[in-house]
Amino acid sequence: MNLVFATFYSMGLHPIANQYPAGFWGAFFFSVETIATVGYGDMHPQSVYGHVIATVEIFTGMMSIALITGVMFARFSRPHARIMFSHNPVIRPIDGQMMLMMRAANARQNVIVDASARLRLIRQESAVEGLQIRRIHDLHLVRHQHPMFVLSWTLMHVIDESSPLYGMTAADLARTDSMLVLSLDGTDETTTQTMRSRQSYNHEQIRWQYAYADLLYKDEDGQMHVDYTRMNEIRPLTVVEQPTG
Template sequence: MARSPNERTAKTQVVRLGGREVVTEGLNLNFWADISHRCMTASWPAFIGGAATVFVAFNAFFAFFYWIGDQPISNVPGGAYIDYLYFSIETLSTAGYGDMHPQTHYGHFVATVELFTGIFSMSVMTGLVFARFSRPRARLLFAENPVISDHEGERTLMIRLANERHNIISNANARLWLFKNIVSKEGQPLRRFYELPLSRNESPALALSWTLFHVIDEASPLYGLNAEDLGANNIALVVVVSGYDVVAAQTVHARKSYDYPDIRIGHHYAEILDTTEDGRLRVDYGRFHETLED
C-alpha cells in the first residue's frame, strides 16, 4: 500500500524504553518542540557540549554584525573578525572588561540586542543547570537477575535491591509489574501488564538491602510457567521504588526493568549479611549480584 506524503515525510526514530529499543514512525516532532525535556534528559557531556555549541554560535552571529559595521567598537586593531568575536563573548557573558566598547549608534544597538540575549540565555542556562542538579535521584542498586526459588515453603519470585548511599529512605514503597504478550478472543495480539502482589511492599527505613518477595500461587500470572513459557510470552518485569530521602528532604524514585532471559529459575541469592567478630553487621556487596543454584 502506498503511503501518503505526510507518512513518507514522518521521521523514523529508535527510542529506548527501559532496556528495550522501540522503533517509532509517523510522529513529526520538531527538535525544538520539547527542547526543555531534551536538555533535562541528555547526558552531562551532551548537555555541556550542546551549551558550548550554542554559546559559540551566538557569539559568532553577533560578531558578524559587529564586523560588517563601520568601526562600531573602539580599540579594535585592524578590525579583525576574531577581535569582534572576543568582544561579543565579553558582551554576551556580561563580563565587560572595558578595553573595547561600542563607539557608534550601530555598535550600541547591536550590543544592546546582544546584552538582552545574554541576560535571557544566562537565565535559561542557570535554570536548566539548577534543575538538573536539584532533581531528586535515588541511588538504588538492583540485582542483575531476579530469581525464582522456594522461600518459606512456597515458590517465590525474589528481587534484591540496596541503598548505595547508606542513608535513610523512610516510608520506602515498592511495586512490581509483570508484562506479557497475550492474544485476545478476537485473535488480536496484546501486551498486558499485571501488578504482582508483594509479601511486604513497604519498608519503614531503607538503609542497606531489601529483598522483594512475590509468592507464585494459583493467582499469580507466573503460576506454572517454566523458562520456555517465559520466552514464549515475552515476560518482562518492572520494579518501581519510591521513598522519602531524609538527607535531601525530597521524595526519590528508582526504576529497574528485566526481560525474561534475566530471570533465573531454580536459583537463590548468595548471602551478603553477616556479623564481624566484634558484633557489627557486615554487608558484602561483592556478592550482591551472585546467585546460586538450589
C-alpha cells in the same frame, strides 16, 4: 556566541569606538566584554548599528546565562537514588510455596524513608477474538513497603493460585515474551526529595531453582554491613533445599 556577534560587529562601518586591535579580533574582545557586562569603557558602541547589535547581545547573553545557570542547578541539585538491583530474579521454594525473588540495595547508604515497591508482569496474551495484546499484571509482594530502606531489601512474590505466574514454566514465559518491571520510590531523609528507580527483567534473566548469596555480615564490633560484591551472586539449590512431595 562571541564569534557570531563579533562577525556582526565586523559587518558594520566602524561601530566600535577605540577598537583595539583593529579587525575581527578587536570586535571579538568587545563582544566578550559586552556579553559579560564588564564594561571597561575603552571600547564602546559609537553608531546606531553598533548600539543595536550590542543591545541584542546584552539581552541574549543575560537570558542565556540565566537559562544555563538554572539548568545546571536543577541538574546537579537533583538527588540520585543509586539503588542497585540484582541482575537475575530467582524462583525457588520457601515454606512449601514457590517464590519469585529479587533484591535491591541502597548504594548511597543514606536513609530512604517510606520506601515502596511495585512489581508488574508484562506479557503477550490472546484475546477471545484472537487479537494479540500486551497486558500488564500487578504481582502482589509479600512486603511492598519498607520504613527505612538503608541496606538491602529482598522483594518476594508468592506464586500461588492468585498469581498470574501460577502454573507457568520457563517455556511459557518465553512463549508469551514475558517481562518483569520493578519500581522503587521513597523519600530521602536528608533532602526530603522523592527518590525513584526502576529495573526491568526479561524472561531469559529469570533463574529457576536458584538462591541468592547472603549480603549481610557482622564485624568484630557487631555492626551490620552489606557486601555489595555479592549482590548478583546466585547458586543452584541443593537436593536438601528442593521441595519434597
